[in-house]
Amino acid sequence: MRLTRRFTLAACALVAAALVAAPATARTLDEILADGTLRVGVNPTLPPLALFDDENELAGFDVDFATKIAEMMGVELELTQVGSPDRIPFVASGRIDFVMGAMTRTSERAKVIDFTVPAHTEVFGVLTTQDKPYTDWRELNTADVTMVQVRGTTPIAFIEENLPEAEVLLLDNYPDVVRALAQGRGDAMLDVVDFVGELMAGHDVEWKVVETPVDIYYCSLGIAKGNYTLRDWLNVALYELHRTGFTDETWRKWFGMDMIYPVQASPYF
Amino acid sequence: MAYTLQFGQVTPYLWYMAGGAWIALQLAGIAFLFGWAIGLVFAAVSEYGRGPLRWAVRGYVIFILNTPLLVQIFFIYFALPDVGILLGSYEAVAIGMALNASAYLTEIQRAGFRSLRRQELDAAETIGFSRVQTIRYVVLPHIVKVLFPPLSNQYIILTMTTSIAAIFGVEELTGRAYNINAETFRSLEIFSIAALYYVVLTFVASTVLYWIGHYFFRVQGKVF
Numbered sequence: 001m002r003l004t005r006r007f008t009l010a011a012c013a014l015v016a017a018a019l020v021a022a023p024a025t026a027r028t029l030d031e032i033l034a035d036g037t038l039r040v041g042v043n044p045t046l047p048p049l050a051l052f053d054d055e056n057e058l059a060g061f062d063v064d065f066a067t068k069i070a071e072m073m074g075v076e077l078e079l080t081q082v083g084s085p086d087r088i089p090f091v092a093s094g095r096i097d098f099v100m101g102a103m104t105r106t107s108e109r110a111k112v113i114d115f116t117v118p119a120h121t122e123v124f125g126v127l128t129t130q131d132k133p134y135t136d137w138r139e140l141n142t143a144d145v146t147m148v149q150v151r152g153t154t155p156i157a158f159i160e161e162n163l164p165e166a167e168v169l170l171l172d173n174y175p176d177v178v179r180a181l182a183q184g185r186g187d188a189m190l191d192v193v194d195f196v197g198e199l200m201a202g203h204d205v206e207w208k209v210v211e212t213p214v215d216i217y218y219c220s221l222g223i224a225k226g227n228y229t230l231r232d233w234l235n236v237a238l239y240e241l242h243r244t245g246f247t248d249e250t251w252r253k254w255f256g257m258d259m260i261y262p263v264q265a266s267p268y269f
Numbered sequence: 270m271a272y273t274l275q276f277g278q279v280t281p282y283l284w285y286m287a288g289g290a291w292i293a294l295q296l297a298g299i300a301f302l303f304g305w306a307i308g309l310v311f312a313a314v315s316e317y318g319r320g321p322l323r324w325a326v327r328g329y330v331i332f333i334l335n336t337p338l339l340v341q342i343f344f345i346y347f348a349l350p351d352v353g354i355l356l357g358s359y360e361a362v363a364i365g366m367a368l369n370a371s372a373y374l375t376e377i378q379r380a381g382f383r384s385l386r387r388q389e390l391d392a393a394e395t396i397g398f399s400r401v402q403t404i405r406y407v408v409l410p411h412i413v414k415v416l417f418p419p420l421s422n423q424y425i426i427l428t429m430t431t432s433i434a435a436i437f438g439v440e441e442l443t444g445r446a447y448n449i450n451a452e453t454f455r456s457l458e459i460f461s462i463a464a465l466y467y468v469v470l471t472f473v474a475s476t477v478l479y480w481i482g483h484y485f486f487r488v489q490g491k492v493f
Contacts, residue, residue, distance in 0.1 A: 151435070151444070151447055151448065151451070152447060152448070152450070152451035153451070156448075156451070157452065169358065169438045170438050170440070170444065170448070171436070171437070171438050172435075172436045176347070179347060180438075183347075183350040183351075183355065184350075184355065185350075185355070
């Protein structure tokens with residue numbers, strides 16, 4: 001489901017391109033500081049990056065992250081709820097200062113908006129259990145492997161193309177898939193592993209994420225094209241958040257486990 | 270409405286969907302046969318049995334009739350493995366549907382037994398029928414005639430109920446339709462065709478059952 005959104009985004013990037021053609025109204029760092037409010041877009045359809053808590057307030061990893069950034073900037077935080085199709089137009093048109101919500105850096109999106117250094121990663125890889133021998137996702141291409149996947153998601157097409165020998169068991173949702181893996185109905189799942197962290201914690205099973213992932217997505221803060229004063233400050237801020245352990249700590253708080261491939265914070269950017 | 274139907278994108282999958290319809294037919298058939306057999310025994314126990322056995326059967330029937338089939342299969346598929354019973358998708362759905370159907374078929378067949386009249390049996394005895402002859406010429410023709418229409422209905426209902434198997438990873442008609450939908454996004458076309466397959470399955474079943482009922486058991490009735 002999450003991956004389907006990635007592809008719809010290609011289409012949305014085009015829409016955004018049209019919007020960007022209008023004079024950009026993105027606010028510079030100085031304008032944000034002078035205004036005293038930082039406007040950040042989060043996507044509550046992607047828990048636990050963002051979600052509505054018991055009091056129906058926005059919460060989640062992205063919300064904690066944005067709160068911290070506003071605090072470092074010394075301004076008020078104003079959260080805006082964005083969805084997958086409209087989040088790029090939101091930031092490209094300057095209605096928000098930056099957008100979060102698994103904003104994977106892609107060359108297609110980078111034509112429309114700019115990205116900071118990575119805020120976190122997502123692993124598109126294989127989840128299995130400790131008793132299975134796999135070390136590389138390509139080893140799953142045999143008839144005695146059963147992949148358990150969520151019906152109607154894009155990894156299925158990837159499996160058909162790259163692991164044609166493997167059997168596929170399709171279930172209705174992520175909790176069912178993770179439960180089926182825990183119960184031994186299948187051998188592995190290929191998807192964005194980080195987002196089932198909470199579900200994995202619900203089963204008394206020794207989980208394993210196969211060492212060689214299919215891909216690692218680097219998710220950044222998305223800002224309006226050419227808004228370099230803001231981007232340069234955010235890069236420095238992100239470096240500090242990674243170095244001080246804030247990123248890892250917040251990740252553990254919301255995902256119930258460590259980030260599978262932690263961001264390698266580099267001072268050179 | 271500016272939607273243009275594109276059946277061309279879906280036609281390559283017609284055989285794939287027909288395979289799903291075949292699985293649906295199998296599931297309905299298995300559930301019905303086992304449900305019918307269990308139901309027959311349970312109906313007999315409900316009507317003529319006594320003591321703890323009868324109470325156990327009544328308890329089972331009431332419990333099954335008052336819980337959703339989906340919950341029952343969830344229990345078999347996802348809860349039983351926690352106590353060491355791991356059934357495959359197909360087996361879990363087939364067993365769940367058969368058990369569910371058995372409760373409904375118990376009640377239906379119980380009604381069949383009830384429809385027998387004392388006078389019919391007395392009459393058979395009066396004209397000197399043996400026990401076997403009584404069952405062959407009086408009891409069965411009567412019960413079958415009464416039971417045939419509701420049993421046929423139950424079979425049709427089971428055919429459509431097989432669609433929930435998709436939730437448990439059985440690649441039957443609905444599951445396959447969903448898969449194609451995820452690839453082509455031609456929802457309108459795909460689910461229309463899936464619906465058509467179900468209509469074919471139930472229409473063929475209705476017609477066959479009508480002729481069987483009409484010629485073998487002299488059941489009065491119409492297909493529609």
